[in-house]
Amino acid sequence: MCDTCGCHINEHTDTKTVEVHESLLAANREQARKNRAHIEAMGAVAVNMISSPGSGKTTLLEHTLDRLAGKMKIGVIEGDIETERDADRIRKKGVPVVQLTTGGACHLDAPLVHKGLHALEHQSKDGKFDLIFIENVGNLVCPATFDLGEHERIILVSVPEGSDKPAKYPTTFHGADTFVITKIDLLKYFDFSLDEARTEALQLNSGLRILQVGAPAGLGMDDWITYLQELPAR
Amino acid sequence: MCDTCGCHINEHTDTKTVEVHESLLAANREQARKNRAHIEAMGAVAVNMISSPGSGKTTLLEHTLDRLAGKMKIGVIEGDIETERDADRIRKKGVPVVQLTTGGACHLDAPLVHKGLHALEHQSKDGKFDLIFIENVGNLVCPATFDLGEHERIILVSVPEGSDKPAKYPTTFHGADTFVITKIDLLKYFDFSLDEARTEALQLNSGLRILQVGAPAGLGMDDWITYLQELPAR
Numbered sequence: 263m264c265d266t267c268g269c270h271i272n273e274h275t276d277t278k279t280v281e282v283h284e285s286l287l288a289a290n291r292e293q294a295r296k297n298r299a300h301i302e303a304m305g306a307v308a309v310n311m312i313s314s315p316g317s318g319k320t321t322l323l324e325h326t327l328d329r330l331a332g333k334m335k336i337g338v339i340e341g342d343i344e345t346e347r348d349a350d351r352i353r354k355k356g357v358p359v360v361q362l363t364t365g366g367a368c369h370l371d372a373p374l375v376h377k378g379l380h381a382l383e384h385q386s387k388d389g390k391f392d393l394i395f396i397e398n399v400g401n402l403v404c405p406a407t408f409d410l411g412e413h414e415r416i417i418l419v420s421v422p423e424g425s426d427k428p429a430k431y432p433t434t435f436h437g438a439d440t441f442v443i444t445k446i447d448l449l450k451y452f453d454f455s456l457d458e459a460r461t462e463a464l465q466l467n468s469g470l471r472i473l474q475v476g477a478p479a480g481l482g483m484d485d486w487i488t489y490l491q492e493l494p495a496r
Numbered sequence: 497m498c499d500t501c502g503c504h505i506n507e508h509t510d511t512k513t514v515e516v517h518e519s520l521l522a523a524n525r526e527q528a529r530k531n532r533a534h535i536e537a538m539g540a541v542a543v544n545m546i547s548s549p550g551s552g553k554t555t556l557l558e559h560t561l562d563r564l565a566g567k568m569k570i571g572v573i574e575g576d577i578e579t580e581r582d583a584d585r586i587r588k589k590g591v592p593v594v595q596l597t598t599g600g601a602c603h604l605d606a607p608l609v610h611k612g613l614h615a616l617e618h619q620s621k622d623g624k625f626d627l628i629f630i631e632n633v634g635n636l637v638c639p640a641t642f643d644l645g646e647h648e649r650i651i652l653v654s655v656p657e658g659s660d661k662p663a664k665y666p667t668t669f670h671g672a673d674t675f676v677i678t679k680i681d682l683l684k685y686f687d688f689s690l691d692e693a694r695t696e697a698l699q700l701n702s703g704l705r706i707l708q709v710g711a712p713a714g715l716g717m718d719d720w721i722t723y724l725q726e727l728p729a730r
Contacts (some may be wrong), residue, residue: 314548316657368637403602422656423550
C-alpha cells in the first residue's frame with residue numbers, strides 16, 4: 263500500500279497472466295515439436311538466431327550464403343516486426359527466403375514459423391534443404407522463451423553492445439547452444455572484454471560453444487562455416 | 497492444416513492471451529496514472545529511456561550526471577533483468593539510485609516502478625527531485641507498450657545498430673517524445689545514414705524531437721543538457 267497515492271499492485275492480474283502464459287507456452291512447445299519433425303522431413307537442420315537489434319545477424323547471413331553457395335542447400339526465414347528489408351537483402355543472394363512479420367509481437371513463435379516452413383517448401387522444387395536459418399526478431403529477451411522447432415540455437419552479441427550482456431541477459435544464454443560474438447573487427451574502438459563475455463557466458467551455460475566473427479572483414483569465418491557444415495551430421 | 501505434420505495453429509490460446517493482456521495493460525495504465533501523480537508530488541518530471549541492449553543509455557546517464565551536478569536534483573531508477581551493475585555505475589556519481597531487477601521480464605511496468613519511486617524517496621532527505629531517469633530493460637520492443645507514469649519517453653538508437661531501426665520497430669517510435677541517436681562519434685566506421693534514420697522516424701511520428709549525441713566525446717551534449725533542463729518547465 264502506497265502512502266502517497268494509496269494504490270496497490272495488482273497481484274490478481276499477475277497470477278492470471280502466468281496461467282495463460284503457461285498455456286500459450288505449452289501450445290508453442292507442441293507446435294515446435296511438430297516443426298522439428300517437419301524440418302527433418304525436409305532433410306534439413308534449422309538454426310534459430312537470437313540477438314539484439316543491429317548485432318549483425320543479416321550481415322553475417324549474407325556473407326555465410328556467399329561462402330556456402332553450391333555447397334549446402336539453404337533456406338532462410340526472416341522474422342521482423344515490420345518491413346521486408348531483411349528478406350530483400352537475402353533474396354539478392356539467390357536463396358529461398360520467407361519474411362515473417364509479427365505485426366507488433368516481440369518474437370517469432372512456432373505457429374508462425376510453421377507457416378514459414380510451408381512457404382519455404384514452395385520455393386524449392388523438391389521441398390528439400392540442408393540448412394534452414396531462422397532469423398528471429400531483434401530482441402535479446404523474449405525469443406529465448408519460444409522454441410521454434412530449431413535444432414541449434416545461436417545467441418549473437420556484437421562488440422559495440424558491451425561484454426556485460428551475458429550476465430545481464432542470463433535466460434537467453436541458458437537456453438543457447440552457441441554464442442557468437444560479432445563485429446570483432448571493432449574491438450579496438452570499444453571497451454569490450456572478450457574474456458569477460460566468454461567467462462560469464464560459460465558460467466551461465468558451461469556447454470556453450472563460443473565463436474567470434476567479423477563477417478565483412480572475413481574474421482573467424484572459416485570456423486563459423488565449418489561449424490555450420492558439421493551441424494547436419496550431429 | 498499442415499499436410500506434412502497435420503497440426504493446427506492454436507487460435508483459441510491466442511484469443512485468451514489477448515484478453516488477459518488487455519486486462520494487464522489496463523491495470524498498468526491505472527498504476528501509471530498514479531505514478532505520474534506520485535512523481536509530481538515529489539516535485540519531479542520523469543523520463544523513460546528505451547533502447548536495445550548496449551545502445552549506451554547508462555554511459556549517456558553517467559555523462560549527464562556529471563554535467564548536471566549541482567544544477568538539478570536527480571534520481572535514477574535502473575531496470576534490468578539481472579545484476580546491479582548499472583546501479584553500481586550510477587551510484588559512483590553520488591546520486592540516489594534504485595536498481596529494479598525484473599527476474600526475467602522483458603520490460604519495466606508501472607507497479608515495479610512504483611516500488612522504485614518509494615525506494616528513491618527514502619534516499620532523499622525531503623523526498624524531492626527535479627528529474628527522475630528511468631532506464632528501462634534493454635529491449636526495443638516490449639517496453640513501448642507499458643506506460644510507467646513518465647512525462648517524457650525517449651527512444652535511443654546507437655550508430656552501430658543501423659539506421660533502419662525506426663522503420664523496423666515502428667510501435668516504439670509511435671509512442672515516443674524524443675529520439676536520441678547515440679554514439680555519433682562512430683559514424684565514420686559504420687554504414688549509418690542520419691538522413692534515413694531521421695526521415696523514417698519522422699514519418700512514423702512527425703512530432704518527434706531528434707537529438708544526436710556522442711557522450712564520451714561530448715558531441716551534442718549541450719543540446720541534450722538544455723533539453724533536459726527545459727523539461728520541468730513544460
